[in-house]
Amino acid sequence: MHSPLEQKPDYLVCICMGVMHSEVVTAIKDGATTFADLSDILGVGTGCNSCIEEVHDIVREELEK
Numbered sequence: 001m002h003s004p005l006e007q008k009p010d011y012l013v014c015i016c017m018g019v020m021h022s023e024v025v026t027a028i029k030d031g032a033t034t035f036a037d038l039s040d041i042l043g044v045g046t047g048c049n050s051c052i053e054e055v056h057d058i059v060r061e062e063l064e065k
């Protein structure tokens, strides 16, 4: 019943490119600091563009840590 890790469940950020939240976080930890970096590395936002705001939010959250 006890969950040892208080972790947010992973989820799909970019449906078009099949990019998970954890992949975006990993790319940021590896040095990406902008949406453009993540777009280059993972391809996020290169399809329908609907994930762009979400990616910006994740970048903001991660860089504030």
Ligand code: FES
Residues within 6 Å of the ligand: 013, 014, 015, 016, 017, 044, 045, 046, 047, 048, 049, 050, 051, 052
């Ligand atoms: S969901 Fe990311 S480009 Fe479509």
